[in-house]
Structures are given as C-alpha cells and as structure tokens.
Amino acid sequence: MxxxxxxxxxxxxxxxxxxxxxxxxxxxxxxxxxxxxxxxxxxxxxxPPPSVRAVWEGVSLERYPDRECLALRSALAERHGCGMAQVWVGNGAAELIWLLALTYLSTGDPMLVVTPTFGEYAAAGRVMGARSKMFVARQRDDFYPDLDALVIRMKKLRPRLTFLCNPNNPTGVYLEREVVKALLAANPSGLLVLDEAYAPFVENGWDSTPLLRSGRLVALRSMTKDYALAGLRLGYLLAAEGIVGAVRRVQPPWSVNVIAQAAGLAALGNDxxxxxxxxxxxxxxxxxxxxxxxxxxxxxxxxxxxxxxxxxxxxxxxxxxxxxxxxxxxxxxxxxxxxxxxxxxxxxxxxxxxxxxxxxx
Ligand SMILES: Cc1ncc(COP(=O)(O)O)c(C=O)c1O
CATH class of the missing domain: 3.90.1150.10 (Aspartate Aminotransferase, domain 1)
Known part of the structure; x- marks a missing residue:
C-alpha cells in the first residue's frame, strides 16, 4: 500500500x-x-452584550451567508472612519493571520515575529515554508523589545511580513504610536501586521487607523475578546484596499457564518x-x-x-x-x-x- x-x-x-x-x-x-x-x-x-442574544431569532439559517459581510463591514468602516474597501472580516482574527500568510508568503520568504507572542503567526509562516525569524523581547527588559536592534533586524532581513502584537499576548507590553511608526518605516518592502486583538482593553490606547495610509500596515482586530464571541468566531482586518483585495481572494467562501455576522452588527450597536x-x-x-x-x-x-x-x-x-x-x-x-x-x-x-x-x- x-x-x-x-x-x-x-x-x-x-x-x-x-x-x-x-x-x-x-x-x-x-x-x-x-x-x-x-x-x-x-x-x-x-x-457578550445582551443585544447579541436576540439575533438568533431573526437569522435565516437556510440561506448562505453574505460572502462579503457587507452590512458588518459598513458598520466597521463607520466605526473606524475608513472606507469599506479597507475592511475585511474573517472567522476570527486567527483565520485572517493564516490568510495573510497564504497571500503574502512563498517558500523561503523572510518573515519576522516579535516574541514571546501568540503562536499562530509562526505556525502560519511555517506552513507556507517561509523563512521565519524570531526577534525576542527579553525578560530582563520587562519583555519590551530592544527597538534599535529590532529596526536593524528589519532593515537587514526585509521581511515580507512582520507580526507585532500590541498589546502583546502574553506579556501585556503596549508599544506607543511613535514606536510602531518607526517599525513601519524600517522596512519599506514588507507589511507590518499589527495584531490589536486586545487593544480595546487598554485604557487610553492610540488609534492605528491613520497609519493605514502608509499602505503597509495591516491592523488585526478580534471581536471574540472585547465582545466575548469566542464561540461564534469573528475578527476583521483594516488595511489598504489592495491588501484587502488580495486577502479576500484566498478566503474560503462563506467563512463567516450568518449568526456571527448578525451578532457582530448587534454588538457594535451596544457601545x-x-x-x-x-x-x-x-x-x-x-x-x-x-x-x-x-x-x-x-x-x-x-x-x-x-x-x-x-x-x-x-x-x-x-x-x-x-x-x-x-x-x-x-x-x-x-x-x-x-x-x-x-x-x-x-x-x-x-x-x-x-x-x-x-x-x-
Ligand atoms: C493576539 C491574538 N490574536 C488573535 C487571536 C485569535 O483571535 P480570534 O478568536 O478572533 O481568532 C488571539 C487568540 O487568543 C490572540 O491572542
């Protein structure tokens, strides 16, 4: 056999x-x-917000979900003050991490992960056969990455994708806007994926959407953390239109189910x-x-x-x-x-x- x-x-x-x-x-x-x-x-x-519980009643289970999540994307675009073409929804932020790897990484491509951090970035890169490198934020620096060294590493490696989680899981370290801007500038030939799954939990956090103008920032958001929808699975990314246009091509159809889309809309209405x-x-x-x-x-x-x-x-x-x-x-x-x-x-x-x-x- x-x-x-x-x-x-x-x-x-x-x-x-x-x-x-x-x-x-x-x-x-x-x-x-x-x-x-x-x-x-x-x-x-x-x-989850109480309004989410009510959505089951109104949802048609026999219809396929809207593949483009139009209503939810429109509400998200309004919330973040950007265009709908800059928003894409996934079956949790985890799916979007894998889709970014699928979209941008070929065998041998350099990619960088600032660690210790969420394990899915490295896993997705490995599956694509990328040359995945880690930049370690040390315990003796309170897990704050050495920024000068990180900039040098990015300039040298020129990663196609750099994954940076902010605030970081599991350390809780939160980098300021100027730091992220410097990292974005350090590597004009790659995308910076800023995973902001936990940003809503930060008091007086900063807004990364103006940095989308660079065309090289992908901001990842999860609705499973702040809105407690882990069982439903819902996340989205904000990025330049071209990035959204590429990622949507590799997403399996109907990835975001009807209940998740309706729940996301209901949740957004309950600020x-x-x-x-x-x-x-x-x-x-x-x-x-x-x-x-x-x-x-x-x-x-x-x-x-x-x-x-x-x-x-x-x-x-x-x-x-x-x-x-x-x-x-x-x-x-x-x-x-x-x-x-x-x-x-x-x-x-x-x-x-x-x-x-x-x-x-
Ligand atoms: C930093 C980070 N990003 C993304 C995810 C995945 O989030 P989601 O549940 O939206 O797939 C997690 C889940 O633990 C996480 O810790």
Missing part, C-alpha cells in the same frame, strides 16, 4: 497550544467543565455595554494583580487585563490550580516555563483564584 505523505512543512509542524478548557483533560480528571473558572482565555469576563464592562474588567485586573502580589507572587506589569505571574514551575502550578477548579495559562509554549498568564474575571471570581493560590503556598 503506498502512503501519501503530507507536505514536509506540515509534518514538521508542532501542535498548536492555546488557553481554554481541554475537555479531554477534564474528562480524565473527572472535572465537569462547568465547575472550572477559566482565567486562561483573555476575553471580556462579562460576556455603552462595551465601555462599561471593559472599565470594570480593567479595575478588576488591577485589584487582582494587587492581591496576588500581596501573596508574595511576582506579578508583571501589563497594559491590559491579563498579566504574567512568576510561578516557578508553570505546568505544576496550572495542574494544582486545575484540581481546585481554576484554570490558568501555562506559558511554557511561549518559551516562558516559569510563568502563568492570568486574565482577570469578575471581582467575585477573582477572589476564588486568590483563595486557591493561597492554598498552594
């Missing part, structure tokens, strides 16, 4: 690791998913809920960080509602907390085996995390 092998890039691909419940693991531990408080995913802990819950989440994160530090733990500063905590052995800490019904993100897959990442939840839920951790000490 002859065997057909997958492409070598696929065979060499490590499994992707993410936060969230591992249902197989919970079944082995005989823990019911409903009994776990999940601090390992970075979403709005107050859930007060978003602003209110994000403010509460930020306040809860500050308080949680303070209480964990008071236990003697080393808590890293963060511009957003999730932060790194030094745990010694992250895998062991995760599993001890899980037995107490608390899930945190072991950061070993980010190359940080001494850290766990915690995303603040509601104040009363955060108290359960503090109590469980106190028991470990």
């Amino acid at each position: 002859s065997r057909v092998s997958p492409r070598p890039e696929i065979a060499a691909l490590p499994p992707s690791v993410h936060g969230g419940l591992d249902h197989g693991e919970l079944a082995r531990l005989t823990i019911h998913p409903d009994d776990v408080l999940d601090f390992s995913v970075n979403r709005n802990p107050f859930g 007060a809920y978003l602003q209110d819950t994000l403010a509460q989440t930020r306040a809860a994160a500050v308080e949680l960080a303070r209480e964990l530090a008071a236990l003697g733990l080393q808590v890293r500063p963060s511009a957003t509602h999730f932060f790194l905590v030094k745990a010694g052995d992250a895998a062991a800490t995760r599993s001890k907390l899980l037995r107490r019904g608390i899930l945190v993100r072991d950061c070993t897959s980010f190359g940080l085996p001494a850290f766990v990442r915690i995303a603040a939840r509601r104040p009363e839920e955060n108290q359960r995390l503090v109590a469980a951790w106190r028991e470990l000490m």
Whole structure:
C-alpha cells in the first residue's frame, strides 16, 4: 500500500497550544467543565452584550451567508472612519493571520515575529515554508523589545511580513504610536501586521487607523475578546484596499457564518455595554494583580487585563490550580516555563483564584 505523505512543512509542524478548557483533560480528571473558572482565555469576563442574544431569532439559517459581510463591514468602516474597501472580516482574527500568510508568503520568504507572542503567526509562516525569524523581547527588559536592534533586524532581513502584537499576548507590553511608526518605516518592502486583538482593553490606547495610509500596515482586530464571541468566531482586518483585495481572494467562501455576522452588527450597536464592562474588567485586573502580589507572587506589569505571574514551575502550578477548579495559562509554549498568564474575571471570581493560590503556598 503506498502512503501519501503530507507536505514536509506540515509534518514538521508542532501542535498548536492555546488557553481554554481541554475537555479531554477534564474528562480524565473527572472535572465537569462547568465547575472550572477559566482565567486562561483573555476575553471580556462579562460576556457578550445582551443585544447579541436576540439575533438568533431573526437569522435565516437556510440561506448562505453574505460572502462579503457587507452590512458588518459598513458598520466597521463607520466605526473606524475608513472606507469599506479597507475592511475585511474573517472567522476570527486567527483565520485572517493564516490568510495573510497564504497571500503574502512563498517558500523561503523572510518573515519576522516579535516574541514571546501568540503562536499562530509562526505556525502560519511555517506552513507556507517561509523563512521565519524570531526577534525576542527579553525578560530582563520587562519583555519590551530592544527597538534599535529590532529596526536593524528589519532593515537587514526585509521581511515580507512582520507580526507585532500590541498589546502583546502574553506579556501585556503596549508599544506607543511613535514606536510602531518607526517599525513601519524600517522596512519599506514588507507589511507590518499589527495584531490589536486586545487593544480595546487598554485604557487610553492610540488609534492605528491613520497609519493605514502608509499602505503597509495591516491592523488585526478580534471581536471574540472585547465582545466575548469566542464561540461564534469573528475578527476583521483594516488595511489598504489592495491588501484587502488580495486577502479576500484566498478566503474560503462563506467563512463567516450568518449568526456571527448578525451578532457582530448587534454588538457594535451596544457601545455603552462595551465601555462599561471593559472599565470594570480593567479595575478588576488591577485589584487582582494587587492581591496576588500581596501573596508574595511576582506579578508583571501589563497594559491590559491579563498579566504574567512568576510561578516557578508553570505546568505544576496550572495542574494544582486545575484540581481546585481554576484554570490558568501555562506559558511554557511561549518559551516562558516559569510563568502563568492570568486574565482577570469578575471581582467575585477573582477572589476564588486568590483563595486557591493561597492554598498552594
Ligand atoms: C493576539 C491574538 N490574536 C488573535 C487571536 C485569535 O483571535 P480570534 O478568536 O478572533 O481568532 C488571539 C487568540 O487568543 C490572540 O491572542
């Protein structure tokens, strides 16, 4: 029997690791998913806006979704003050990361990822056979990238795509506008993909849309974090028309389902809920960080509602907390085996995390 092998890039691909419940693991531990408080995913802990729940009724399930997401793109364009032709919607920001790799990377093309960061950028590059390079922001610099060195690296490597997550997952480091402008200027021959999945969680963040004029910035947004629509899958990118025109060609048809499109529209219409819950989440994160530090733990500063905590052995800490019904993100897959990442939840839920951790000490 002859065997057909997958492409070598696929065979060499490590499994992707993410936060969230591992249902197989919970079944082995005989823990019911409903009994776990999940601090390992970075979403709005107050859930989706109430208006989103109502959309099911009005949605026609027998029709194909609008492949161009016209209504949602029009609302997003209005929100960001740009043209509809500069907006494209995906089945989560994750799909758009993969589509960008598919659109812009061929075998051997240079690409750069500022790490430690979200693993999908490197995975997508590997699948395309790109020459994927990492620029490491060091722990001793509080995970803030050495900008002079990064600019030099970009000038030398001239990556087709540079992935920069801002604020960064998992470190919470947030780069200012001038820094991103300098990075954009450093490499006229490639695109800078600025993943702003967590930007809405930053207090007084800056607006990257004016930088779209450069023609080389792709801003990625997720609606699964701020609007808590992880189960529905919804994200979008903002970029120059030419970039949008290229990415849309490689997207599988009907990728964004009818419910996700309707939910996205309903969510955008409920700004007060978003602003209110994000403010509460930020306040809860500050308080949680303070209480964990008071236990003697080393808590890293963060511009957003999730932060790194030094745990010694992250895998062991995760599993001890899980037995107490608390899930945190072991950061070993980010190359940080001494850290766990915690995303603040509601104040009363955060108290359960503090109590469980106190028991470990
Ligand atoms: C930085 C970053 N970008 C993108 C994503 C994917 O977001 P989505 O759920 O919209 O696919 C994640 C998910 O964890 C993330 O952390």
